[in-house]
Amino acid sequence: MIEVQGLTKLYGDFVAVNELSFAVQAGQVLGLVGPNGAGKTTTLRCLAGIIPPTRGSLRICGIDLVSNPIPAKKELAFFTDEPRLFDYLTVEQHLAFTARIYQVADYKRITEPLLAELEITDKKDKLPGELSRGMKQKLVIACGLLHSPKVIFFDEPLTGLDPIGIRRMKDSILKRAREGAAIIISSHLLHLLEEVCSHVLILKGGQNVADGTVEEIKQKFSETGENNLENAFFQATAETRVPPIVPPAITP
Numbered sequence: 001m002i003e004v005q006g007l008t009k010l011y012g013d014f015v016a017v018n019e020l021s022f023a024v025q026a027g028q029v030l031g032l033v034g035p036n037g038a039g040k041t042t043t044l045r046c047l048a049g050i051i052p053p054t055r056g057s058l059r060i061c062g063i064d065l066v067s068n069p070i071p072a073k074k075e076l077a078f079f080t081d082e083p084r085l086f087d088y089l090t091v092e093q094h095l096a097f098t099a100r101i102y103q104v105a106d107y108k109r110i111t112e113p114l115l116a117e118l119e120i121t122d123k124k125d126k127l128p129g130e131l132s133r134g135m136k137q138k139l140v141i142a143c144g145l146l147h148s149p150k151v152i153f154f155d156e157p158l159t160g161l162d163p164i165g166i167r168r169m170k171d172s173i174l175k176r177a178r179e180g181a182a183i184i185i186s187s188h189l190l191h192l193l194e195e196v197c198s199h200v201l202i203l204k205g206g207q208n209v210a211d212g213t214v215e216e217i218k219q220k221f222s223e224t225g226e227n228n229l230e231n232a233f234f235q236a237t238a239e240t241r242v243p244p245i246v247p248p249a250i251t252p
């Protein structure tokens with residue numbers, strides 16, 4: 001579903017992503033992790049067709065994204081952590097507008113359960129200015145899922161969501177994967193990734209430093225630490241582990 005071969009992205013002469021190759025199959029959820037500036041957003045922006053790669057081949061559902069961008073983009077959705085909406089369209093008008101752009105016939109049949117799943121049914125007539133940040137994020141997600149994308153990219157999907165929203169977002173991601181979508185999530189929240197991802201790719205300085213199933217990656221680094229993704233992240237990126245905060249002793 002997602003095939004990346006030798007993806008390289010330069011900004012001027014700065015190499016942000018260097019010879020990255022990987023694939024995500026239907027039903028898999030890949031966690032893309034790495035320190036600040038590792039190249040995660042750059043990778044996702046290339047994969048979503050927002051910025052062109054300098055080199056490399058990107059295929060979405062077998063379609064070459066660079067030479068055939070429109071059919072490839074019809075198969076994908078990209079959710080950034082910053083919801084961007086039209087100030088003067090209501091929730092319902094956003095959905096109608098998006099459905100028209102993506103040529104989704106009979107969109108109302110899809111929007112009702114989507115709005116219910118995201119718990120914003122009662123906000124249908126509201127403008128973005130009347131929505132909380134989390135609700136805006138949910139509206140963006142409802143719009144992005146309208147055309148039933150087979151490939152979904154999330155850049156920090158939990159920003160701004162409340163605990164119930166976080167739980168529902170995790171469930172939504174897993175539901176889409178069970179339905180056969182190929183999903184990539186970029187996040188610094190390693191516990192989220194451990195819960196929802198089947199695979200993980202650790203980037204550092206634009207390069208792949210480790211990839212495999214979550215279990216493989218945890219195992220690989222467990223000899224020199226705990227058997228979890230946080231330990232694997234610290235070891236793979238050779239970051240110094242921050243010592244745990246010890247609460248001060250309370251004296252009666």
Ligand SMILES: Nc1ncnc2c1ncn2[C@@H]1O[C@H](COP(=O)(O)OP(=O)(O)OP(=O)(O)O)[C@@H](O)[C@H]1O
Pocket residue numbers: 011014016034035036037038039040041042043
């Ligand atoms: N438009 C741009 N022009 C020049 N350099 C850029 C541009 N966008 C990103 N970079 C650089 O490319 C590198 C990778 O940035 P990117 O945003 O992909 O990292 P990231 O892994 O998503 O980081 P973070 O975890 O902080 O969001 C960084 O060194 C960044 O400064």
